[in-house]
Each structure stands twice: as structure tokens, then as C-alpha cells.
Amino acid sequence: MTDKIYNVLFLCTGNSARSILAEAIMNRVGQGRFKAYSAGSQPKGEVHPYTLDLLRNMNFDTGFARSKDWDEFAKPGAPELDFVFTVCDSAANESCPVWPGQPMTAHWGIPDPVSAQGTEAEKRLAFSDAYRMLNTRISIFVSLPLASIDRLALQKRLDAIGKTTDVDGAA
Numbered sequence: 001m002t003d004k005i006y007n008v009l010f011l012c013t014g015n016s017a018r019s020i021l022a023e024a025i026m027n028r029v030g031q032g033r034f035k036a037y038s039a040g041s042q043p044k045g046e047v048h049p050y051t052l053d054l055l056r057n058m059n060f061d062t063g064f065a066r067s068k069d070w071d072e073f074a075k076p077g078a079p080e081l082d083f084v085f086t087v088c089d090s091a092a093n094e095s096c097p098v099w100p101g102q103p104m105t106a107h108w109g110i111p112d113p114v115s116a117q118g119t120e121a122e123k124r125l126a127f128s129d130a131y132r133m134l135n136t137r138i139s140i141f142v143s144l145p146l147a148s149i150d151r152l153a154l155q156k157r158l159d160a161i162g163k164t165t166d167v168d169g170a171a
Helices: 018-031 051-057 120-142 151-161
Strands: 006-010 033-042 082-088 106-107
Touching: 006 018, 018 033, 018 051, 018 120, 051 120, 106 151, 120 151
Parallel strands: 006 033, 006 082, 082 106
Antiparallel strands: none
């Protein structure tokens, strides 16, 4: 049994919805075994109000939530990262900084709830759907035997998690 705490960074372009949700979920589901962070390649500078509402309604303390640039995690003194996950397609296609710690990376694309169209209820549903998809993937990830799996096998599993569909068939 290891006492290692794994540092995980979730990336998106704006760092206002998906990556913030993922950070909150990982810090709860990871039960102290994981420390999650989030950032964006072009941060909006504020967290989307629907993201904050959803997290508060699910009893998360939102004091952690701020939109920040991914360069913050590539500077000297930044946490040494074990895993970096992109949760939006645009961030996955950008050239990322060099991360301290040579982390394992994978793409776990989730539809952008910020771009949802329709009524307020439909837009809020898009945020709930993003939360559900991220929660499913993160729950699978935290159950992996990280200390006993080799790097190549782990990379295959990380990539497979990114292709996981939930019960409703959403990717």
C-alpha cells in the first residue's frame, strides 16, 4: 500500500466549466489519494455561474474555483503532476507547456455545456450531463490499481476511460 498522493491537472480552453467540475469531482471522489487542479489555455477569467450553482447544489465548497492559465502549472514551484487530462477537444489539439514531473496524459473530451442552446433548464441540463460524464470517468480512474500497473498498460486504460460512455449512451 502506498501513501502517495497523485497530482492531477484537468485542462480545457476556458477553465470555466468542465475542468472546474472535474477538479471538484476528483478532489471528492479521490478521497485524499488525489489532489486535483484545473486550468485553461485561454482562461475566461471567471467560473461560469451554472458551474458554481451545480457544485453548490451538490454540496461542494466552491471556494477553490477560479479560472486560471495553464502556464501557472508549468512554472518553477508548481506541483509535480502525475496525470494531465484534457476535457475539451480544443485544448487537446493545442501545444501544451512542458509539465513538471513528466505526467501521463489522456484526452477525456466532454461536450461543452457553456455552448448549450435552448431554455435555461436545457442549458443547466448540459452542465449536469457534463458533471455525470466526468464523474463516471473519474470514478473509473480512481479505482485503478495505480501502484501496481505498468505505465504502458495504464496509458491504455487512461485512453479507454476517455472513450467511456455512460448508461445513457453519451460519450
